[in-house]
Amino acid sequence: MFTILPIKGYIDQIDGFYCDGIHAGLKPNGNNDLGFIYTKEACTVAAIFTENRFQAAPLKHFLQYGENFKTNFVLINSKNANALTGRKGIESINTLFSQLDFDLINPVMSSTGVIGNPLPIEKLVAGAKKFDLTAKNGENLSRAIMTTDAYAKTCMYEVKLEDGTSFKIGAVAKGAGMINPNLATMLCFICTDANAPFEDIKEALIANSHTTFNAISVDGDTSTNDTVMVLANGKSNAYDKEAFKEALRLVMHDMAMLMVADGEGAKKVAAFEVINAVSNEQAEIAAKALSNSLLVKTALFGEDPNFGRIASTIGASRIDCDDEKLVISYNDVVVFNKGEICFDAATEAKAADVLKKDKYKIICDIGLGDGKFTAYGCDLGYKYVEINADYRS
Amino acid sequence: MFTILPIKGYIDQIDGFYCDGIHAGLKPNGNNDLGFIYTKEACTVAAIFTENRFQAAPLKHFLQYGENFKTNFVLINSKNANALTGRKGIESINTLFSQLDFDLINPVMSSTGVIGNPLPIEKLVAGAKKFDLTAKNGENLSRAIMTTDAYAKTCMYEVKLEDGTSFKIGAVAKGAGMINPNLATMLCFICTDANAPFEDIKEALIANSHTTFNAISVDGDTSTNDTVMVLANGKSNAYDKEAFKEALRLVMHDMAMLMVADGEGAKKVAAFEVINAVSNEQAEIAAKALSNSLLVKTALFGEDPNFGRIASTIGASRIDCDDEKLVISYNDVVVFNKGEICFDAATEAKAADVLKKDKYKIICDIGLGDGKFTAYGCDLGYKYVEINADYRS
Numbered sequence: 001m002f003t004i005l006p007i008k009g010y011i012d013q014i015d016g017f018y019c020d021g022i023h024a025g026l027k028p029n030g031n032n033d034l035g036f037i038y039t040k041e042a043c044t045v046a047a048i049f050t051e052n053r054f055q056a057a058p059l060k061h062f063l064q065y066g067e068n069f070k071t072n073f074v075l076i077n078s079k080n081a082n083a084l085t086g087r088k089g090i091e092s093i094n095t096l097f098s099q100l101d102f103d104l105i106n107p108v109m110s111s112t113g114v115i116g117n118p119l120p121i122e123k124l125v126a127g128a129k130k131f132d133l134t135a136k137n138g139e140n141l142s143r144a145i146m147t148t149d150a151y152a153k154t155c156m157y158e159v160k161l162e163d164g165t166s167f168k169i170g171a172v173a174k175g176a177g178m179i180n181p182n183l184a185t186m187l188c189f190i191c192t193d194a195n196a197p198f199e200d201i202k203e204a205l206i207a208n209s210h211t212t213f214n215a216i217s218v219d220g221d222t223s224t225n226d227t228v229m230v231l232a233n234g235k236s237n238a239y240d241k242e243a244f245k246e247a248l249r250l251v252m253h254d255m256a257m258l259m260v261a262d263g264e265g266a267k268k269v270a271a272f273e274v275i276n277a278v279s280n281e282q283a284e285i286a287a288k289a290l291s292n293s294l295l296v297k298t299a300l301f302g303e304d305p306n307f308g309r310i311a312s313t314i315g316a317s318r319i320d321c322d323d324e325k326l327v328i329s330y331n332d333v334v335v336f337n338k339g340e341i342c343f344d345a346a347t348e349a350k351a352a353d354v355l356k357k358d359k360y361k362i363i364c365d366i367g368l369g370d371g372k373f374t375a376y377g378c379d380l381g382y383k384y385v386e387i388n389a390d391y392r393s
Numbered sequence: 394m395f396t397i398l399p400i401k402g403y404i405d406q407i408d409g410f411y412c413d414g415i416h417a418g419l420k421p422n423g424n425n426d427l428g429f430i431y432t433k434e435a436c437t438v439a440a441i442f443t444e445n446r447f448q449a450a451p452l453k454h455f456l457q458y459g460e461n462f463k464t465n466f467v468l469i470n471s472k473n474a475n476a477l478t479g480r481k482g483i484e485s486i487n488t489l490f491s492q493l494d495f496d497l498i499n500p501v502m503s504s505t506g507v508i509g510n511p512l513p514i515e516k517l518v519a520g521a522k523k524f525d526l527t528a529k530n531g532e533n534l535s536r537a538i539m540t541t542d543a544y545a546k547t548c549m550y551e552v553k554l555e556d557g558t559s560f561k562i563g564a565v566a567k568g569a570g571m572i573n574p575n576l577a578t579m580l581c582f583i584c585t586d587a588n589a590p591f592e593d594i595k596e597a598l599i600a601n602s603h604t605t606f607n608a609i610s611v612d613g614d615t616s617t618n619d620t621v622m623v624l625a626n627g628k629s630n631a632y633d634k635e636a637f638k639e640a641l642r643l644v645m646h647d648m649a650m651l652m653v654a655d656g657e658g659a660k661k662v663a664a665f666e667v668i669n670a671v672s673n674e675q676a677e678i679a680a681k682a683l684s685n686s687l688l689v690k691t692a693l694f695g696e697d698p699n700f701g702r703i704a705s706t707i708g709a710s711r712i713d714c715d716d717e718k719l720v721i722s723y724n725d726v727v728v729f730n731k732g733e734i735c736f737d738a739a740t741e742a743k744a745a746d747v748l749k750k751d752k753y754k755i756i757c758d759i760g761l762g763d764g765k766f767t768a769y770g771c772d773l774g775y776k777y778v779e780i781n782a783d784y785r786s
Contacts, residue, residue, distance in 0.1 A: 051709075051711065052705060052708040052709045052711075053707070053708040053709075053710075053711055053712070053713075053714050054704055054705060054707070054708030054714065054716055055708075081701070083701065083704075083705070084701055084704045084705075084716055084729065084734070085732075085734070086716055086717060086732030086733065087717075087732065088732075114699075114701060115699075115700075115701025115702065115704065115705055116700055116701040116704065116729065116734050116736065117734070117736075118734070223705055223709075224701075224704075224705050224708060294687065306507075306508075307508075307509060308474070308476065308477055308507060308508025308509040309508065311447055311476075311477050311508065311509070311617075312445060312447060312476070312477075312508055312616055312617050314446070314447070315445040315446040315447030315448075315617060316444075316445045316446075316616075317446075318444065318445075318446055319446070320446075321446050321447065323447055323477055323479055324479060324480075336477065336509065339478075339479030339480065339481075340479065341477070341478070341509050341510070341511070343509065343510075380687075
C-alpha cells in the first residue's frame with residue numbers, strides 16, 4: 001500500500017535538486033530563454049525521444065553517453081532547436097560545455113525552438129556563466145523553456161510508502177504546437193528523489209508513455225526535439241516499484257493534459273473514447289485519427305455537434321466498422337445510434353451545450369468487439385493559424 | 394500517333410450527352426443544388442469510390458448493379474450527402490427514382506453535403522420533374538454540384554486518332570475541403586463519346602488515379618461520398634487504348650489541380666517533389682506527409698520559407714533519411730544542402746519571393762536512392778477555419 005498526494009511548488013521542492021532560468025538574449029522580448037537543472041550527486045537518467053528521423057543535435061549528444069549513465073546537469077534553452085544542424089550541432093554542444101567552469105558530470109542539453117539555425121554558443125555561454133547552481137527557482141526555469149505556451153506546466157507529488165519512508169516526484173514541461181501521438185515538440189523533465197534503479201525508470205517511462213504523451217494531439221505533427229527525461233538522485237532512500245510507476249504515470253498524465261489544454265490557440269480538450277472496437281490497436285487508430293482530424297478540430301472550435309465528421313473520420317481511419325453498429329455520443333447525449341440519426345432539435349441543442357464546455361468526451365462505440373483507447377485532442381481556430389503562419393519572426 | 398487538343402465548353406459539347414442543373418430547394422440561398430447527366434443510349438460506366446469505411450448510400454446503391462452495367466442517367470445533388478443514413482438511405486434513392494417518369498436505365502445517384510441527414514425525397518422529386526432531358530447546359534450542372542467551391546471545375550479535350558476518327562472527353566467536378574490522398578470529398582464525372590470497353594476504362598481510371606486525385610490534399614481528410622465516374626456512350630465509334638488512357642489522365646490531372654487550387658480558403662498550390670528516396674513508396678509517404686502537414690500549410694500561408702518544418706515533416710514521416718544527404722529547395726533556391734544550412738539573408742529573401750507566387754515546387758532530394766513522387770497541397774489560413782467551424786449552417 002502507498003499513498004500519492006499532490007503537493008504545491010516546483011521541482012525545487014525535491015531534496016538535492018537546484019534549478020533556475022534567465023534571459024540569455026535568445027528571445028527578443030527579454031523573457032527567460034535559458035535554464036538548468038543541477039544536482040550535487042549525479043542522477044540516474046532515463047529518457048524517451050522523438051520518433052522523428054531527424055533527431056536534433058541535443059538528442060544525439062545525449063545518446064553518445066550510451067545507456068544508464070549519470071548526469072548532474074541539464075541545460076535547457078528555447079528559441080533555437082539545434083536541429084538539422086548536422087555534425088556541427090553536436091560539436092556546438094561540446095564547445096558550449098567546455099567553456100563552463102562548473103563541476104559537470106556528463107552534462108546533457110535540451111533545446112526547443114526554430115529548426116535549422118546554428119546554436120548561438122556565445123550568448124548561451126555568457127548566460128550560463130551567470131547561473132547560481134544553488135538556486136531553487138522552478139518557476140524561472142519553467143518560463144525559460146516556454147515557446148508558444150500560454151502558461152507554465154508543472155506538477156508535484158509526494159509518495160508515502162508502507163514502511164514509513166517517502167519520496168517526491170514532479171515535473172516541469174513545455175508543450176504547445178506540434179503535440180502529437182508519438183511525442184511532439186514537447187520537453188518534459190521529471191525529477192525525483194526516489195531511489196529508483198535505471199531499469200525500472202526506463203520500463204515505467206515507456207509503459208506510461210502510451211496512454212499519456214502518446215495519446216495527445218494538437219496538430220498531428222512530430223518534432224525533431226521531443227524529450228521526456230527522468231532524473232532520479234536517490235536522496236530519499238525510499239523506493240517501491242509499483243508506487244514509483246504509478247506516481248510517474250500520474251506526473252506524465254498531468255503534464256500531457258496540461259500540454260493538450262495549451263495547444264496553440266486551443267480552448268477546449270476533447271477525450272475521444274473509442275470503445276468496443278475489434279481490438280485495442282484499432283481503437284487507438286480511430287481515436288488518434290479523431291484527435292488529429294482538422295475537420296473535427298474546426299467543428300469543436302465552432303462548437304458544432306457535427307457528428308457526421310466524427311463518423312466520417314472513423315471510416316477514413318479504415319478500421320473495421322459498420323454504421324448499423326456504431327453509436328456516437330457527446331458526453332451522455334447520443335446523436336447516432338446504430339444507423340439511426342437521433343438529431344432532433346432538442347438533442348442537437350443538448351449536444352451543442354456539451355460542446356460549449358471546456359472539457360468533454362466524445363464516445364464512439366464501434367459495437368464489434370471489446371477494444372478501447374482514449375486519445376485527447378483540442379480545438380483548432382484562427383489563433384493556431386496566426387501563431388503558425390510566421391512562427392520564426 | 395494521336396493528338397489531344399483542349400477545346401472550349403462543358404461536357405454538353407460531347408455528342409449524345411445532355412445535362413442541366415436547377416435549384417430544388419436544398420440550398421437556402423437559391424443556388425443550383427440538383428443536376429443530371431442523361432444519354433439517349435445507355436453508357437458504359439466505371440467508377441472509383443472513397444476508401445472511407447462508411448460509404449454513403451449512393452455509392453452502395455451504385456454497387457448493387459454489379460460490375461460492368463450500363464446507365465443512361467446520373468442524378469447529382471449537393472447540400473445532403475445521404476451518408477450515415479443506413480439502409481433507409483439506399484431505400485430513399487430507390488423511392489426517388491420510382492417517382493420519376495423518365496425512361497431510365499439503371500439510374501445512379503451521387504450526393505455531396507452534410508453527413509447524417511435523411512435525403513429530402515419530396516424536394517428532389519419535385520425538382521427532377523422539372524428537368525428537360527434535351528438540355529445541354531453544363532454550366533448549370535457544374536454549379537449544382539458545388540458546395541464550398543469558389544468556382545466551377547471543368548475541362549474538355551478532343552482526341553484525333555491516326556485513322557482520321559476522333560472522340561471527345563471532358564469532365565465536370567466539385568472539390569474543395571477534405572481533398573486528400575485516396576479521394577476525398579470530391580465528385581468528378583468524366584464523359585466521353587469514345588467507344589471504350591469497360592475493362593479499359595476501369596484499368597485506366599485506376600492507373601491514373603495514383604498520380605492525380607490520390608496525389609492531392611487540402612486537409613488530410615477522406616469523405617464518405619468521393620466518386621470519380623466515367624461515362625462512355627461510344628457514339629464517336631473512335632477508340633485507341635493508349636490515346637484514351639492518356640486523354641483520361643489529362644482530364645483527371647486537370648480536375649485534380651483545379652480541386653487543390655480551390656481548397657477551402659486556399660490561395661497557393663505547392664508541388665512537393667520528393668526525389669531520390671529509397672523507393673517510390675517512401676517518396677510517396679514523405680510527399681503526402683508534406684502536403685498534409687498543418688505546420689507546413691500554415692507556413693505556406695504565411696509565405697514563410699521555414700525549411701525546418703519541411704525537414705521535420707520528412708523526418709516525422711519516418712522514411713529512411715539522413716540530414717547529411719538531404720537537399721531542400723524552393724523552386725531553384727537551395728536552402729538546405731547536405732547538413733549545411735544555406736540561409737543567409739539573400740537566400741532567405743529569394744526563398745520568400747518563391748513563396749509569394751501562386752504556384753511553386755518544394756523539392757526534397759533525399760539523396761539515398763531513385764524513388765520519387767510528387768504530391769500537391771495548398772496553404773491553410775483563417776478562411777479554412779471560418780468555413781469549417783460551422784459548415785452545416
